[in-house]
Amino acid sequence: MFLEEKELEILEILEKNSRISIDSIAKMVDLNVEQTEEIVKKLEKEKVIVQYSTDINWRRVDGHEGVTAMIDVKVAPKRGVGFDEIAERIYRFPEVKSVYLMSGAYDLSVIVQGHSMSEVAYFVSEKLSTLDSVLSTTTHFILKKYKHDGTIYEQGDEDRRIVVSP
CATH class of the missing domain: 3.30.70.920 (Lrp/AsnC effector binding domain/regulation of amino acid metabolism (RAM) domain)
Structure with missing residues (x-):
């Protein structure tokens, strides 16, 4: 399935944060809310968007x-x-x-x-x-688990050493 540039932008936004509001997505891709909702519904219908999920750190x-x-x-x-x-x-x-x-x-x-x-x-x-x-x-x-699907689970303490450069 060939996707338009705006459809790809919407997918990339949802892949990073599926809880983002349609209003916010619309502003990010410079479309109105109705157009954005229509694109998301189309992508869901075509099974490009398969499911919305949550990553949980069960540890x-x-x-x-x-x-x-x-x-x-x-x-x-x-x-x-x-x-x-x-x-x-x-x-x-x-x-x-x-x-x-x-x-x-x-x-x-x-x-x-x-x-x-x-x-x-x-x-x-x-x-x-x-x-x-x-x-x-x-x-x-x-x-x-350190990182899963792009999400870092456990970040160590910041490196507090002083940077020394010549």
Whole structure:
């Protein structure tokens, strides 16, 4: 789908802050509110804007830290459907947050969330690895999230050293 310059500008604004008001967006792109609303509705209808979401730093909420794992999956693609069929079977599990087709040694990258490491391990051993097309998996547990989708989660203290220059 080809998008006009104003449509692209609106998408870039919403990608950075989906809570910004239509009034503010309209001023930023130099359109009136009605034109801006019309563009946003069109982009939603065409599934260019798929969903509005919120990034939450769960490490700051006591009792809700959970465990996130990135699982590399090697699969045997099926004739006629390639990787799509197995990817769809995997993303239908409620534990699965994301599935990506990848280049390299593994075919799919799967992001899984659970309450504990044993819950994620159970998912891998009892649900994911038992699927017909899955040949092997490698699980990586995420220990700390520094930046996600352009958002920095934990900024360290400012560097208080004095800058010395010749």
